[in-house]
Amino acid sequence: xxxxxxxxxxxxxxxxxxxxxxxxxxxxxxxxxxxxxxxxxxxxxxxxxxxxxxxxxxxxxxxxxxxxxxxxxxxxxxxxxxxxxxxxxxxxxxxxxxxxxxxxxxxxxx
Amino acid sequence: xxxxxxxxxxxxxxxxxxxxxxxxxxxxxxxxxxxxxxxxxxxxxxxxxxxxxxxxxxxxxxxxxxxxxxxxxxxxxxxxxxxxxxxxxxxxxxxxxxxxxxxxxxxxxxxxxxxxxxxxxxxxxxxxxxxxxxxxxxxxxxxxxxxxxxxxxxxxxxxxxxxxxxxxxxxxxxxxxxxxxxxxxxxxxxxxxxxxxxxxxxxxxxxxxxxxxxxxxxxxxxxxxxxxxxxxxxxxxxxxxxxxxxxxxxxxxxxxxxxxxxxxxxxxxxxxxxxxxxxxxxxxxxxxxxxxxxxxxxxxxxxxxxxxxxxxxxxxxxxxxxxxxxxxxxxxxxxxxxxxxxxxxxxxxxxxxxxxxxxxxxxxxxxxxxxxxxxxxxxxxxxxxxxxxxxxxxxxxxxxxxxxxxxxxxxxxxxxxxxxxxxxxxxxxxxxxxxxxxxxxxxxxxxxxxxxxxxxxxxxxxxxxxxxxxxxxxxxxxxxxxxxxxxxxxxxxxxxxxxxxxxxxxxxxxxxxxxxxxxxxxxxxxxxxxxxxxxxxxxxxxxxxxxxxxxxxxxxxxxxxxxxxxxxxxxxxxxxxxxxxxxxxxxxxxxxxxxxxxxxxxxxxxxxxxxxxxxxxxxxxxxxxxxxxxxxxxxxxxxxxxxxxxxxxxxxxxxxxxxxxxxxxxxxxxxxxxxxxxxxxxxxxxxxxxxxxxxxxxxxxxxxxxxxxxxxxxxxxxxxxxxxxxxxxxxxxxxxxxxxxxxxxxxxxxxxxxxxxxxxxxxxxxxxxxxxxxxxxxxxxxxxxxxxxxxxxxxxxxxxxxxxxxxxxxxxxxxxxxxxxxxxxxxxxxxxxxxxxxxxxxxxxxxxxxxxxxxxxxxxxxxxxxxxxxxxxxxxx
Numbered sequence: 001x002x003x004x005x006x007x008x009x010x011x012x013x014x015x016x017x018x019x020x021x022x023x024x025x026x027x028x029x030x031x032x033x034x035x036x037x038x039x040x041x042x043x044x045x046x047x048x049x050x051x052x053x054x055x056x057x058x059x060x061x062x063x064x065x066x067x068x069x070x071x072x073x074x075x076x077x078x079x080x081x082x083x084x085x086x087x088x089x090x091x092x093x094x095x096x097x098x099x100x101x102x103x104x105x106x107x108x109x110x
Numbered sequence: 111x112x113x114x115x116x117x118x119x120x121x122x123x124x125x126x127x128x129x130x131x132x133x134x135x136x137x138x139x140x141x142x143x144x145x146x147x148x149x150x151x152x153x154x155x156x157x158x159x160x161x162x163x164x165x166x167x168x169x170x171x172x173x174x175x176x177x178x179x180x181x182x183x184x185x186x187x188x189x190x191x192x193x194x195x196x197x198x199x200x201x202x203x204x205x206x207x208x209x210x211x212x213x214x215x216x217x218x219x220x221x222x223x224x225x226x227x228x229x230x231x232x233x234x235x236x237x238x239x240x241x242x243x244x245x246x247x248x249x250x251x252x253x254x255x256x257x258x259x260x261x262x263x264x265x266x267x268x269x270x271x272x273x274x275x276x277x278x279x280x281x282x283x284x285x286x287x288x289x290x291x292x293x294x295x296x297x298x299x300x301x302x303x304x305x306x307x308x309x310x311x312x313x314x315x316x317x318x319x320x321x322x323x324x325x326x327x328x329x330x331x332x333x334x335x336x337x338x339x340x341x342x343x344x345x346x347x348x349x350x351x352x353x354x355x356x357x358x359x360x361x362x363x364x365x366x367x368x369x370x371x372x373x374x375x376x377x378x379x380x381x382x383x384x385x386x387x388x389x390x391x392x393x394x395x396x397x398x399x400x401x402x403x404x405x406x407x408x409x410x411x412x413x414x415x416x417x418x419x420x421x422x423x424x425x426x427x428x429x430x431x432x433x434x435x436x437x438x439x440x441x442x443x444x445x446x447x448x449x450x451x452x453x454x455x456x457x458x459x460x461x462x463x464x465x466x467x468x469x470x471x472x473x474x475x476x477x478x479x480x481x482x483x484x485x486x487x488x489x490x491x492x493x494x495x496x497x498x499x500x501x502x503x504x505x506x507x508x509x510x511x512x513x514x515x516x517x518x519x520x521x522x523x524x525x526x527x528x529x530x531x532x533x534x535x536x537x538x539x540x541x542x543x544x545x546x547x548x549x550x551x552x553x554x555x556x557x558x559x560x561x562x563x564x565x566x567x568x569x570x571x572x573x574x575x576x577x578x579x580x581x582x583x584x585x586x587x588x589x590x591x592x593x594x595x596x597x598x599x600x601x602x603x604x605x606x607x608x609x610x611x612x613x614x615x616x617x618x619x620x621x622x623x624x625x626x627x628x629x630x631x632x633x634x635x636x637x638x639x640x641x642x643x644x645x646x647x648x649x650x651x652x653x654x655x656x657x658x659x660x661x662x663x664x665x666x667x668x669x670x671x672x673x674x675x676x677x678x679x680x681x682x683x684x685x686x687x688x689x690x691x692x693x694x695x696x697x698x699x700x701x702x703x704x705x706x707x708x709x710x711x712x713x714x715x716x717x718x719x720x721x722x723x724x725x726x727x728x729x730x731x732x733x734x735x736x737x738x739x740x741x742x743x744x745x746x747x748x749x750x751x752x753x754x755x756x757x758x759x760x761x762x763x764x765x766x767x768x769x770x771x772x773x774x775x776x777x778x779x780x781x782x783x784x785x786x787x788x789x790x791x792x793x794x795x796x797x798x799x800x801x802x803x804x805x806x807x808x809x810x811x812x813x814x815x816x817x818x819x820x821x822x823x824x825x826x827x828x829x830x831x832x833x834x835x836x837x838x839x840x841x842x843x844x845x846x847x848x849x850x851x852x853x854x855x856x857x858x859x860x861x862x863x864x865x866x867x868x869x870x871x872x873x874x875x876x877x878x879x880x881x882x883x884x885x886x887x888x889x890x891x892x893x894x895x896x897x898x899x900x901x902x903x904x905x906x907x908x909x910x911x912x913x914x915x916x917x918x919x920x921x922x923x924x925x926x927x928x929x930x931x932x933x934x935x936x937x938x939x940x941x942x943x944x945x946x947x948x949x950x951x952x953x954x955x956x957x958x959x960x961x962x963x964x965x966x967x968x969x970x971x972x973x974x975x976x977x978x979x980x981x982x983x984x985x986x987x
Contacts (some may be wrong), residue, residue, distance in 0.1 A: 030141040049165045076136045
């Protein structure tokens, strides 16, 4: 098992990752956590204690919207989906993340 | 904004929001548990592991609710609810604080509103700060303008954009119903454009209206238009009969225009004729002149120019030059506001300062209450801090309490102020037209409320600040009673000293004003007021064109009035003492040469009918009264007051001496009368000369009737008599002489009354402050006093100790207050009459009063201290 990293270890990255997951379509909280784990090949694991506050915060900021729906196994679940503002936010965060990564990489390779 | 709405809405859906969060978390937990089962865990283990992963459910729910729920608004509501609960638990403190707050806000807001109206509020005319009044000046005293003076200034001035002349006039309105008397103002056509206010309906007067021989248009005031024409716009264009001439109503001015003309019902053209404008009419000074400064011109520059114009006039008019030079004649420019606020400004400033002092004492009291409460709560707050309440949380809660307190005190305070201003308005009618129309105004409200709030917050937060200085352990270790002892009592004592000092200053000022009012009331006016009824008549020139016609009317009217039963005497006069303005003129004495450089002789003169002196109760000292035979064509005679006679001819018989307003027409002195205070009880009379009304061209208007008893019961009979003589003549301004005299001291009574009530409030607040301080000290020392009593101390000794502590502070406050008052009362000097600013008896009375009130305030807690039961106190700890 590869070493696991907390998804919020780098401050603010959790928001970006959740937005990225939601870019693939509406998802409930559990689904987001599972998807994040899958996409990161089990490297990133999100704590439920940070996930939900982050979701509520982003909803408050208008980046995501939520509604009650029915999950794959026919259970009532709260689904989150990206809003237009969320899409913009994701784009901005992705760009600044890339810049940061690039800079860090250049420093490390120097 | 949307977020705020969301927060507010969330308040009403708290349960739903919480249950949704729970649902969501439960769903997540289930899915987790299923996965763990799929990965091979036993179902019980899987559920436990899932629950563990989700961690503290309550914390998660709270985190969710923080974002989704009411958030800070909910916290605020929570704090406010707590605050209300807290305040209700201490009704004594809350009631005291609310009462002090509302009284302080009410008194100061009401008074500031009045002061603001007089000193600062914009007058309702276009660019009113550019408007000035122009006057003639003799020996430094303002005097009205003559028509030629006015035209000199119109033609020569460059610093004044426009000038307008006006003078009061009265009109008998006849037509349907009883004849009515209307007060009007005769104005030049330039008047309305100079004031710059558009009419409500119709139009202004224009130069065409103001042409001599025309003058047939009038502009009504809003009040007259509503009263006589029911506020119908159709009234414009219709005609009315004024003084038996027909006028067309050209327009109606809006209500606010009347601010400086509270009595004017209408404005009519003045229509100067060539005779009016002639140089030989310069003695006829009866015009007020208002002008608008040209752009960029200062009052000082306009003043220079007006003085220069006056100097040129002196050079031009040869026959008056000596007179004008001798009396230092010139012109003056006075800003409009100064003109109208000038007289009341000292009184308003004193009252303003007075209420400021009350407000300060109220603030000090609130501060003291809060400090005392802070001390009482120190333990509670310490415990809460020990239990983990953050300092921010505690400050927030204290703030919420003061906010609730401020609202509870502020709302009744504002209502009280609103009522106060409305109640004061009518009382100020005789004081200043600017005051009478005052309404509660916002700047004052913001000021007073802001000051009170700032006090509340500053002193209310002391407990929180102390908390940080304070070691938690010490706070908890201290006994319940002494929990506040860690707070020094120094600031509280200082506040009480300040309160006493301020109250003393205010009490001394109020005492001096009260004494002045008493002194003024004791001045004998020189005439009698009991059972004297007065009224006015105005004979229109159209039906009474000459002196002969007027004489016939007055003779007939006076004769009929005298025949009424219960009438002792009746007469008429050109202008009543106190009520009328009256005229002053330079006069000459035969064989008397003024010292070079000395001011010329000047006298208040009045035309009187036979019987006037008797009706007014003015004593005849020597010689005789005027008679019906002192008519035109007969030898010219005068009466003179005894003080002047004694000064002019010391030790000689004044009867037969000759005086005159014009050296070409000497008049024989035939009688000597007692001096009269014509201009007010507090204004010493000048030289007084009475002229028989039949030897003057000026019409008399005031009638005086001396009744045997109950003068007012005569009114219907008097009206009937006048109606019999001339049915088209309105009787107006009917008042007893007592009422007129009363109105003349109204400003004095008002300012004394207000200051006395401020001082009373200040004294009461200070007494409460002293009481509060001692009650608090006794509470702190309960244990110590109990111990002393247990060890055999006498109760009298305990009483003396406590009172001495309080009176020491009072003595310091009293000493500072007396010193302060001695300095402050100098500012009152202009308002005083018959007392010096350092009147010893007033100071002594105030000191005694304060000492007594303070002793009472000290005695109550001291008595309580003596009743402390040693057994109980000692058991308690």
